Amino acid sequence: MVFSIDVQDLMKKFGDFTAVDHITFQVKRGEIFGFLGANGAGKTTAMKMMCGLLRPTSGNATIAGYSLKTQSKQIKKSIGYMSQKFSLYNDLSLFENMQLYGTIYGVKPAILKERIHDSLEDLGMDKYANKLVGSIPLGWKQKLAFATALLHQPDIVFLDEPTSGVDPIVRREFWERIYKTASTGVTIFVTTHYMDEAEYCERISIMSHGKLMLIGTPTQIKIDMKVDTIEEVFGKFVKR
Amino acid sequence: MRVILMLIKKEFLQVFRNPLLMSILIVAPLVQFLLFPFTADYEIKHINIAFIDHDRSSTSQDIIKKFLGSPYFITHGILPSNDHAQALMLRDEIDFTLEFPVDFEKDLVNQQKTEIAITANAINSVKAGIGTAYVQNVIAEYMNELMAVSKPDQGSQAQILATNVYWFNEQMNYKNLIVPGILVILVTLIGAYVTALNIVREKELGTIEQINVTPIKRWQFIVGKMIPFWILGMAEFIIGLILMKLVFGITVQGSIVLLLGITAIYLLAMLGLGFFISSVSENQLQAMFIVFFLFIVFVLLSGLFTPTEGMPDWAIKLNYLNPLSFYMDVIKIIVLKGGVLQDVKIQIIALSCMAVIIDTAAILSYQENSK
Numbered sequence: 060m061v062f063s064i065d066v067q068d069l070m071k072k073f074g075d076f077t078a079v080d081h082i083t084f085q086v087k088r089g090e091i092f093g094f095l096g097a098n099g100a101g102k103t104t105a106m107k108m109m110c111g112l113l114r115p116t117s118g119n120a121t122i123a124g125y126s127l128k129t130q131s132k133q134i135k136k137s138i139g140y141m142s143q144k145f146s147l148y149n150d151l152s153l154f155e156n157m158q159l160y161g162t163i164y165g166v167k168p169a170i171l172k173e174r175i176h177d178s179l180e181d182l183g184m185d186k187y188a189n190k191l192v193g194s195i196p197l198g199w200k201q202k203l204a205f206a207t208a209l210l211h212q213p214d215i216v217f218l219d220e221p222t223s224g225v226d227p228i229v230r231r232e233f234w235e236r237i238y239k240t241a242s243t244g245v246t247i248f249v250t251t252h253y254m255d256e257a258e259y260c261e262r263i264s265i266m267s268h269g270k271l272m273l274i275g276t277p278t279q280i281k282i283d284m285k286v287d288t289i290e291e292v293f294g295k296f297v298k299r
Numbered sequence: 300m301r302v303i304l305m306l307i308k309k310e311f312l313q314v315f316r317n318p319l320l321m322s323i324l325i326v327a328p329l330v331q332f333l334l335f336p337f338t339a340d341y342e343i344k345h346i347n348i349a350f351i352d353h354d355r356s357s358t359s360q361d362i363i364k365k366f367l368g369s370p371y372f373i374t375h376g377i378l379p380s381n382d383h384a385q386a387l388m389l390r391d392e393i394d395f396t397l398e399f400p401v402d403f404e405k406d407l408v409n410q411q412k413t414e415i416a417i418t419a420n421a422i423n424s425v426k427a428g429i430g431t432a433y434v435q436n437v438i439a440e441y442m443n444e445l446m447a448v449s450k451p452d453q454g455s456q457a458q459i460l461a462t463n464v465y466w467f468n469e470q471m472n473y474k475n476l477i478v479p480g481i482l483v484i485l486v487t488l489i490g491a492y493v494t495a496l497n498i499v500r501e502k503e504l505g506t507i508e509q510i511n512v513t514p515i516k517r518w519q520f521i522v523g524k525m526i527p528f529w530i531l532g533m534a535e536f537i538i539g540l541i542l543m544k545l546v547f548g549i550t551v552q553g554s555i556v557l558l559l560g561i562t563a564i565y566l567l568a569m570l571g572l573g574f575f576i577s578s579v580s581e582n583q584l585q586a587m588f589i590v591f592f593l594f595i596v597f598v599l600l601s602g603l604f605t606p607t608e609g610m611p612d613w614a615i616k617l618n619y620l621n622p623l624s625f626y627m628d629v630i631k632i633i634v635l636k637g638g639v640l641q642d643v644k645i646q647i648i649a650l651s652c653m654a655v656i657i658d659t660a661a662i663l664s665y666q667e668n669s670k
Contacts, residue, residue: 110512135514142512144505150316151309162305163513191316 061124063088063215063246064109069118071104078104080269081118086248086262088214091241093260094250095293101269102250103143103219109248110140110217123214136164139208139216143223145200147207149193153184156192157207164211171210178206198229205236209245216240218249222256234259254290263289267296302515306523310497314527320493327488328535331481332542346430348395349375351384356404358445362415365437366397372433384418394420395430478547479630480603482539486562487594487623489532490569491576495586498524498577521662525570532566533559552637558629561643564650565626571658578664597623622657625649 064086071079079101086092096102107113109122111131120127123137147156154175161171179185182202184195192200201221208216218237222230234256241247249260257263257277264274273280273296277289284292314320348366352359366372375393378384384396398416400406406413417434421427501507510520536559543549551558573590580586600610600617601624618624625646632638632646640647 112508112512132514135512138512140509140512142505142508144508146505146509148309148313148506149504150313155309155312159305159309160509160513163302163510163515165302165514168301 061088062086062121063090063123064092064248065121066105066109067119067121069105069108069120070116071101071108071113072116077269079108079115082266082269082271084264084271084274086246088246089241089244091237091247091249091259091261093257093263094248094266095252095254095257095263095289096250096266098252100266102266105266106217106219106248106250110138111135136211137214139211139213141201141204141208141216141218141221143219145197145204147192147200147204150191152189152191153179153195153203154188156203157210160207161210166211174210178210182206198225198232201225201229202233202236205233209240213245215246215248218247220250220252222251222253230256254288254293257289257293265293265296272296302519303523303526306519307527310524310527314531323493324489324531324535328485328538328542331485332478332539332546335477335481344371346372346395346426346433347375347393348372348397348434349384349387349393350377351379351381351396351398352377353401354399354403356399358404358407359399362397362399362438362441365441369433369437372437388418388420391420391422394426395434397434475547475549475635476631477603478543478549479634480627482536482543482634483601483603483623483627483630484598485539486532486536486566486626487569487597489535490528490566491573491594492587492590493531494524494528494570494573495576495580495590496583497528498574499580499583499586502577503582517662517665521574521665524574525567528570528573529563529566532570533563536562536566549634551634553633553639557640557643558633561626561629561633561647561650564647564654565622565629568622568650568654568657571654571661574661575657575664578661597621600624601627603627619649622650622653625653 062085064084066082066084068081068083069079070077070081082105094102094106104113108115109120109127111127111134115127122134125131125133125137127134148159151159157175157178158171161175162168166174175188176185179188182199184199184203187195192203195203205216205218205221208218222233225233230253237247237249237259249256251257260277262274262276263280265272273292275283280292281287281289284295286292286295314324350363350366352363363374363377366374375387378387378396381396381398384393384398387393388396396416396418398418400414400416403413403415415438417431419427419431498507501510540551540555572593576586576589576593580589600614600621602610602618629643629646629650632642636642
């Protein structure tokens, strides 16, 4: 079976500090994969390496069929990324932001226009296309950032704590969008520290101190660990 | 190409929507042009002068009257003694005293030779130096008049008069030197400072990370950043030239096309510098410190405010590494002297080399994926 994400022995050191300690795992195409861990566990570092933002110290990964070491340009074309920090331009309008990123990803102008239109309509933001992004609420911004990351129809989307700081209703809506996107065959790789969100994932992994502690479906993990919630599982690892 | 155009569009939209940046771009040249030349002026006016007249002759009185009529001097009357004069000078109320000795007039008529003591307050050495020259001028002028009146028949007698002709700046108008210098500062600041701050700001906001995760090519990103600020810099320069003409009546003596061409090269170097600084800075504050540190060094070395001739040898040699100094030369040569391509060949070569080196360093220092 060909994996959408195939990480092999990936390691990252910052000086003496090992942020990511030889992790190996695979994600299937169209899977919603939850990447869990406490703050500083190395989630974001691992994710940044997979997106080509950070160079691994050792190890390799195959992302969307391309080697991280030798084909990082092709990887970048095949993935979408939404960072922990909201990072669209606040002083550009919704439309201008989407146009900018769509163009950078090489989407043809006519197609791009259509996709932006559909996407904004789908989000219910078509009336606000010309409003500056800085003037819309945070929940909207996150949904917009997600939609922008999908404009070039990537194979994989990396979401780094996409719902941090937004209210429960928007979180719910956000996850509905994630499901919808995954159903079209897009692989979703999401980090979160909301444990209830972990239950929404098809498979999860838990990282602690740079190491991958366990990996599996939420149900299987709970049975194996003899607990009722992922929160309890998480508690065991973070305390250790 | 579409990517570059989109990046340029994005940059301009952001500039025009950033009220602070817009006001810097508009207000900076206005303030610099309207305020700076009037404050940074070596011309000395309002020199406070007092007299000590031991002679009390008509000659000494005539000389004093000469000072009364001069726009450069504020006269503080005739003081009774040297002690008085000293006290006033201590309190900074007067800058100069002119002391006429006893028998001043008599010596002048009989021996054709006499002395006047000029005492200057040299705390401000520039003022003292220039003021002394003014005082001597006034006295010399009086003596010439006196000669012409008393011995008109001796017109044939050889008289050596030292007359100064100041080339390229005939009225010794300091504004002619300062104003083109301000053009240099303007272009430098827009080039290096605004570019550096812009990019570091994207770093701080995290937007650059979103750009870095796209398949954008390194040169696309850099060109997309440089072109908008290059256009802004050129626009500022042209505004500067217009203000220079309107406010100070200084027109470019040489070719404007040549001037714009060299400015374009210089701006490329400064944009590269800004880019490089943004690569090595973590935040806007750091970038600001580095820009200002370099800027002050460049300006002081360049001889905008102080003549380079007075600097030690090593400082003069350092100027070979100072892009601002070469560009300042260009401005002086083309704007004031009306120089042609031949006259600025060296500067063009130097600035081009610097632009290539700095821009290469900028491109190399920009890392899409950090280590």
